[in-house]
Amino acid sequence: MINHLKDWIIEADIERMQAAMETGLVTSEELVRTYLERINQYDSKINAILEKNPDAIQIARDLDKERKEEGSRGKLHGIPILLKDNIDTKDNMMTSAGSIALAESYAAKDAFVAAKLRSAGAVVLGKTNMSEWSNFMSSSMPAGYSSRGGQVFNPYGANLFVSGSSSGSAAAVAANLGAASIGTETAGSIVGPASQHAVVGIKPTVGLVSRAGIIPISSSQDTPGPIARTVKDAAILLGALTGVDSEDSATFASEHVFHQDYTPFLDVSFIRQARIGIPRHYYQHLDSERLAIMEAAITTLKNEGATMIDSVIVHVEQQSWNNDVITYEFKKGLNAYLSQLAESVPVHSLEELIAYNQNHAEAALKYGQDTLVRSQETSLTEETYLQKKQAYGELPLQKGIDYALNKDHLDALLLPGDVDGMYIAARLGYPLISVPAGYAVHGVIDADGDSTKGPFGVVFSGRAFSEPTLIKIAYGFEQAAQHRVPPQLD
Template identity: 35%
Template sequence: METAPNTRMPPCKGVNIEEASIGQLQQWLQDGKFTALDLAECYLERTRRLNGILKAVLELNPDALDIARARDDERSRGFVRGPLHGIPFLVKDNIATKDKMQTTAGSMSSKVPEDAQVVKLLRSAGAVLLGHANMSEWASMRATYYAVGYSSRGGQNRNPYNLAEHPGDSSSGPATAVASNMCAFSLGTETDSSVILPADRNAVVGIKPTVGIISCEGVVPESHNFDTVGAFGRTVEDATVVLDAISESPRNLSAHISGKDALKGARFGIPWKRVWERASFDQSTKVQYQTLQTLIMRLQDSGAEVIRVEIPSAEAIVPIDNGWDWDYPSKIGHPEQSEFTVVKVDFYNDVKNYLASLIVNPNNIQSLEDIIQYNIIHTEREGGVSGTHPAWPTGQDSFDKSQSSMGIEDETYRSALDFIRRKTRDEGIDAALRYDGELLDGLLVPVQADDGVAMQIAAQAGYPMITIPVDVGDDGVPFGLTIIQTALGEKKLVRYGAAIEEVAGKRPRPAFRNIHANNWMYTGVRPNELGA
């Protein structure tokens, strides 16, 4: 008879570190309750107990304990680098680390010439790199219908709340690891939804910053127009400390963290048409909608004003009968309005430049054409041909579309980029934030109850978002409330995110429901030929 894995968090030198914040861990390190080496070993033991079922971690860092010892040595000499000194973390497998590990985007082996800039900054801040987290292979770029959180190197990542339900989008591994206490924080990446959705479905705080303020140097690219690195933490403060550490220039966002008193006099908009409207009539997310509406009333009781507003372009950019779909306009004859029109061209060019930078490339992969051919040759493992691997029923059809573009930035490409920016920025979020002659303090949106449409609008705009855990739905999967701001609006995001976090209460802990689940969990648009 199969036995359940031990899901109990092991104490660290007698201290219960489960759900501990970065600040709490730092205080215990300072007080000598345990060392950075002890802490790293405790998180690694947690990983050994759970990773067999969750597959959140793709590769462990063989140097992790040596790094922790070095941080302990510094501390013993009175040198503490900052709030992340000795704190263990994971990075998504598309974020380069120059060490004994590989950086592969979940796919083929390779060695990078140097750390990604964000990793350099975290090492400089004293954080301890435990390893690489699993992800949807190639950051969900390879197919239109695929198993969420699956990579050929890491296997099927699962949601620790309900292992039979999918863990989010391509940064699911980093989110799952934080949710299940395998590390103190982690880094993910987002092109469209890949930080916010996994955070929402794993009851962790996810911050996706304004595109451009965090370096993507050394990150396996998808689209330079939309890509960014984001942070996962169990609290708003934790994620904010991490965002401060990886910012190129000092921003001191942590100084803006505030309690629920900050809600007094705050004014938020709830965009109704195609966003909350969708959530209100979808019976499958009724619990989410009602719970979030109750939370909004509690925010009002705490002094906030919440106003129904509209995103003027909503009817033009959000299909009435579809949720998140980055190529929907092409399907109705308007590729000049499609996000994927831009992404497929960018990916073709950006990935070629990235591959040229590798110092070890055993398969001599130099281009998207080479990736496609590699997947075809190894189709039993990589599903390069449709129907040959259950994780990718449609094979690599998104890669094929990108290859067909040849990376040409033609008039359709330029028109799509202009359309997206105009409709999501000036005629979208910025317009919704302007109310009665003043700027609102943010837009409050669901993530899952509206099928991800508000999240997609913000991602296309390149604007910042934060999601705060709220509760667990009747399917056993967590959900939260998200704030959207305009460009460079991170100070308000963390200020009001922390205030909402205090009203919402502590995040729910993983229940490990359906712990022996072995199903495939698909996302995307199911092709007609695959059946209903």
């Protein structure tokens, strides 16, 4: 038995928890109870947890019994994991994308990723708060707000940006309210929050992890991915999520390239042979403190032996976000998802959702729903959509990430964790990894006259299915830099 488990669990990684369970020092039930106690104690300040799994303790108890009688299933056996609230779970929790319209919607079956986690022996601890409809509801809605869950706050400071729709998933992991979490990303919604919360986020290549059973935005760009406190934990989680799924045809492309274990790529020596590009265009907007963090990261990588190629050109002038394509995919995908919900759920189409929100405006429309309305009103035909989608992807392939990596024989690009650089990767469905890189003054003065320092991360970008290489680079940087510091919650 571990004394002071409530202290031991802070910053404990998956490997450490697993070792403690294997040697009988702690049980999964004790881990779950301790995390639930932390949620009860601290989440009122953060608002990251939308719902706790009422069956989590019993699930952990059953897994403890299984470990004793049959042995461990592997690295995630008994590990408490949080899921974003747009991921279906067939249990006693709802799946609502943060919307009060789906506040009583129980999924008919697990999403692919939820089923994979359960099969690996993970305990689904709860659902995390998020930007409602993954921030595809209103152009004026702040990141991290949902009508069902309210506003997510950054545990490093209530006035700090939470970024992206997976804000609750990142804030919860940063505050040690779970071992790790699963977020989803369309454009920046995993790596953005990870960067702002001093955690690691992996946005996989679209097709590496199935989207089946996840409330969608874009069939071209959506992907679930892990958020954790270390690169190793994120790699462990990623390996549990991959696989070909007949319900998501995008996964067919990963059939011969996915791995079920990414921990062999935790290789600090790789950094000595890595060639990393610096696209200065994406550094131009940075204030002096964040620019200093990026320069320090470049220096760290150089000191570790990486070859840094400065002023890499990634053409951006024709890579703007294409609203026509995304709104079309959102309408089509959301209608398909809503149509199969139980009759007891009050909405079964985007049109019905808009009407429901209007009829419950006081609770549902604090920030309006102009994005939902724009999606409903799209006049794009399937033929025009396909033409636009083709054009949407061609230029970045010719002049974007692939062009830059091939031209200078690069393994990855180094980007700041808060910029449009993630959009060029999103457009192609390419992978990203965010790693803590430092802390910068937010610029807001609090009641004591002090400015708040908040986390800031670096993002490594690469070509399709280059997760093994990005993990090697991210791990090498993390081990050299060691910038992760937990927030002070007391």
